[in-house]
Ligand SMILES: [Zn+2]
């Protein structure tokens with residue numbers, strides 16, 4: 431599988447960049463994970479929009495969700511101009527019905543709810559879920575192609591089950607919205623210490639820090655994480671690729 435970062439900012443995208451959005455590809459199947467502000471623009475540097483097969487949402491906060499509307503328009507415009515019928519399937523949870531109802535845009539975009547208690551198969555990927563600690567209902571995802579396993583924490587504060595969920599994964603994509611001296615628990619986010627401990631307890635082979643803060647020296651996040659986790663750790667950036 432090939433994993434590409436399209437956007438990684440917490441809250442809003444900085445100039446020319448995007449909030450949460452990650453492209454996962456295998457065998458000509460393309461899955462987008464989250465679709466925050468700026469993601470549709472960034473996506474086109476890596477994949478024509480009409481080639482996207484599926485999209486899955488961790489939750490419906492703006493920085494993960496807000497480009498769904500323009501993605502629907504992009505599919506409509508492509509199909510109208512090219513006289514094609516390229517369908518996109520969008521997966522989301524049902525814990526916010528009003529937001530879930532915004533996912534579909536028939537006949538171009540079809541929404542399917544996922545049941546977080548069950549395993550979801552999307553193309554070549556098998557996805558399991560864990561509800562996170564966050565103000566808006568949100569699900570971490572463990573995604574495998576039978577060979578490689580990646581875990582995306584989505585938005586969450588640290589809690590015990592998270593490291594069990596992520597145990598022995600090949601790549602841990604962890605939100606790191608705050609620095610070690612800050613306490614982000616009430617906000618439903620993790621700081622660099624939380625992420626370091628999570629990666630260490632999960633025994634992950636590789637760690638990617640994402641959902642990054644706008645202020646401070648972000649290189650400090652890596653230094654702080656490495657006090658707890660000795661494996662390879664990197665900061666997300668646009669176009670960062672993991673292939674395995
Ligand atoms: Zn959120």
Ligand SMILES: [Zn+2]
Nearest residue numbers: 441491493585
């Ligand atoms: Zn977020």
